[in-house]
Amino acid sequence: MRLLALSALVMVAFAANSLLNRAAVGGGLIEALPFALIRVTAGALVLAALARAWPGRANLLPALWLTLYLVGFSLAYRALDSGIGALILFAGVQVTMLAGAVMGGEQPPARRFWGAGLALAGLAGLLLPGADAVPALPPALLMGAAALGWGLYSLAGRRAADPLQATAANFLLATPMVALACLPAGLGDIAPMGWVLAIVSGAVTSGLGYALWYAVLPQLGAARAAAAQLTVPVIALAAGAMLMGERLSSGAVLACAVVLAGVALATLPRRR
Template sequence: MRLFLLTLVTMIAFAANSVLNRMGLAQTGLDPVLFGTVRLMAGAVMLAVLSFALRGGLPLKGDGRAIGVIALSLYIFGFSLAYTALDAGIGALVLFGMVQVTMFAGALWLGDRVPGLRWAGAVVAFVGLVWLLWPGGGVVLPPLQAGMMVLAGIGWGIYSLNGRRAGDALQATAANFVLAVPIGMGLTLLSGVSSLNPLGIVLAILSGAVTSGLGYALWYSILPRLGATRAAVAQVTVPVLAIAGGMLFLGEVPSLSFLLSVGVVLTGVVLSSLAR
């Protein structure tokens, strides 16, 4: 039960990231690369302070650190660029659908044993994702932003797989954020800042410090107990939470086709969850 509750809190934090990013970009017009960089910086500060306070230091080296930093950067900036046009719920479904595909592929590559029922659930969930993304399927997605979210999903899937071998979850997450900040600053300088908004900065800080920094530290702490395939399945529940958040805070009204595709994805989630 404790693992279930911790996983639920983490999934809520992930969904909140979709809502906060969409609010920061669509409602305040903040530059997407700047949003991602501020998000990284806020997360790095929060996690570094906690790491020094609770662990007495912050070692930046570690097993798989380079992979973690690159994957985190791919996710953060693909995520921000995608939400310049995608609704919160649609973006979350594309993101975590790709996360599931990436983590299942990674689990097989790493030699994990996947039960047959979980395989069936993954296939059903993937069919729902294909239905959403298929041209003429009833949901019109901007190709560039959809592609950015696909890349973000691959990045987050690799980041999650890499997190299974992290030692101390807090220190590993803090080190990843701290080392990714120079990448963000470099991208910001190269792209330039097209728009700046104080409220957008506040939303980026909230997303970075709370729902990203603390949420990802919690995620790293429970990943070893979940395993790759169960972690992948759990994350596909995030779009439902993001849809609810988009309706409450952004006034987004999902189409019938989108809701049906979500239903197919969630059917796959249920099937996979039943596998022992």
């Protein structure tokens, strides 16, 4: 029961990142890139404290992928609803990791390719005019870039000897990269609640959420971890509808179902 409760808490934290980002950036409380900068800075400080040591040598490439995720994620939520954004992100990450595994010499079973194809078909359905889910192509492409960044970051993280130390180091290294992206426009006007939402997203739902995920992941195992992550877009869709008044058309609901079915086929193990 304790493991189930902790796992559920982590999934809520992951979904909350989408809700917080959408509420802050989509609500005009803060610009997208300053939100990303405050988020990564708060997350870096919390993760460094949790690691109980200043992280040592870090690899530049994973930090670069993390920066791509953070920047694309925030920019996409200027227009996307929280649930749709989480769905595009989650499906894109699975497809990216599958492609990375193949390029790395692995031979995934055929059902993973079928699942990835089904998820991509569902994502294409979200872009159809009748679905009324994605206002324009650029926000979807930005979230696709975020998915690519997080997928590559996750692939790189599989080789980390100490995941918590590595994550803290990557967040610290990504902070100046995100700051560079903010330089052309500056921080701009930030409402007090914009600061609060960005700090909570970085320190709590990202920093503490990722640390808790590393703690429960070994106990869950790969199969249950994959199943648990399937709930993240569902939580984001439901919370976005209840808390933020986001609505989905019947076409969008069908496309979402296709995406989730494809991701489930690609990630969940086949029963013997």
